[in-house]
Amino acid sequence: GSGIGLSLVQRLVELHHGRIELDSEEGKGSTFSVYLPQDINIYKSSELASNDAKNEEDQVYSTNSKEMYFIDTEKVENEAIETGDKKRGTILIVEDNNEIRHYLSSGLAELFNTLEAGNGEEALEKLKENEVDIIVTDVMMPVMDGIKLCKNVKQNIRTCHIPVIILSAKSETKDQMEGLQMGADDYIPKPFSLAILTTKIQNMMRTRRRMLERYSKSLEVEPEKITFNAMDEALLKRAVAIVEKNMDNIEFSTDEFAREMNMSRSNLHLKLKAITGESTIDFIRKIRFNEAAKLLKDGRYTVAEVSTMVGFNTPSYFATSFKKYFGCLPTEYIKKAKG
Template sequence: PEPPPLEDRQKLLIVEDNGDVRKYIRSIFYQHFIILEAENGKQGWEAAQEENPDVVISDVMMPVMDGIQFCKKVKSNLDTSHLPVILLTARTSLIFQIEGLETGADDYVTKPFNPKVLALKVRNLLQSREALCRTFADRETLVVEPKQITLTSMDEVFMEKALQSVEENMDNASFTVQDMTKDVGMSRMQLYRKLKALTGQTANDFIRTLRLKRAAQLIEQDELTIAEVTYRVGFNDLKYFRNCFKKQFGVNPSEYVKFKKGEMEIEEEEAEEQA
């Protein structure tokens, strides 16, 4: 595939003490990623916190801090627990692989490795993360469950807190990202990075998306007027609400019920044809 422009490239962190191996891994990915490098787990951990890479490839046997310790640190810290980690190892024993996977490593590649296999594993991990982001944004998914958009228990707990924070302030039009940071116990930057990684959205977009999903649920129930729904989900301006709703669902709020009924009728007709 054509290399993406520099501003669209994702960051790949290589943690490897052997300079030749680092250079070799860099040669596999440099055309499609911004490459970050670290010579041991300690440097890797610092880079993971500062640079917030999209994917990490780490050797296991390294001085100062090995790959197992590094991976444990990444996966047990809320700022970095969402980062996908691939461990490289020359040790292939089953016991060792279990030890590595218990640290939360997302995948393994044994040395010597085939560059195509490594590239495929990186692509698969990134695609699985993108699929989780799409699940959150999906206009058909009105009720978001933390398990649907997270892969680790630590991220699931974070997402539960984030969803609860918005849920409890659904009709509060003055609720801000600053209020949310207090609820989840994070700085604004930490919250931004975490939500961006798990949902593909900024904190403001995250709040708006959840408000609109709730609005769609209320409209489907057909018990409130559009104006009542607007205020129930924390919007003050009816026109702005309509614009946001149409952008999210492709139809105006007043058309949404008809749209959903039309979808159901089509599904029923298809089911009858298949029967």
């Protein structure tokens, strides 16, 4: 009932140098025939061949060993937990098999907050109500399968930043390619190791966290360096352009920003928070202070003039805000720049 039975049978039969044949007729049923050789010399000859030639081709076949089915994950999982990662981030688990879904949820709950959905349609509803960091989904599900879910997530501006990991018994290259071409960030064939899945999730979250840390330390907003897809990059470029256009507009608000972006204020806030780690107000402030720093370094304008040029109504408020952001007053910043 977990969707991996045929895959396991095929691999076991291959290990025994046998073959599987299928006779299927719609409406009547299917007959699977397994043929195994009776000549024990086949096993001896293959064993001799593997001992004599430790070449690259043999190493490929050596993956079909018992380790593929019986993986000691406990040790790896404990090591993953000991890395010091606290519960952060929310994982949405999409799987129609209750047993597997609960297994994944309980296993991942040690490190992450988890949400569950029984199919793609349920998952999309969960995404409307919750902030999700990573989606882990099966492929074969009723109502909406994992491939369609991935397509919906990656083609929606609200959700396209969320990484999608596909788990599936469909391990053929063409199946994996289909998932990856729909925008999936990873494809893990069943049977899978929970420890490997956990580590991949941690790696994705660490990569994102480091990117946000670099962004927070940089004055520049560079969309191509902090986004993972074309839709997010285009959105961020448009957001930067709108703020720059309204640079000297004292009345420019988050409401007006959202209107020009053709988004609701809450959706814009959530999207910018997901991409940059900052609120809408912080995003506007970052671009304005970046411009202020350039103008002050240029030396052609007074502090009062710069404050007006970047949308502050009084030089005193600009100076106070500038100090909170840079740790020094505008006049001190100019001296440092000259020095």
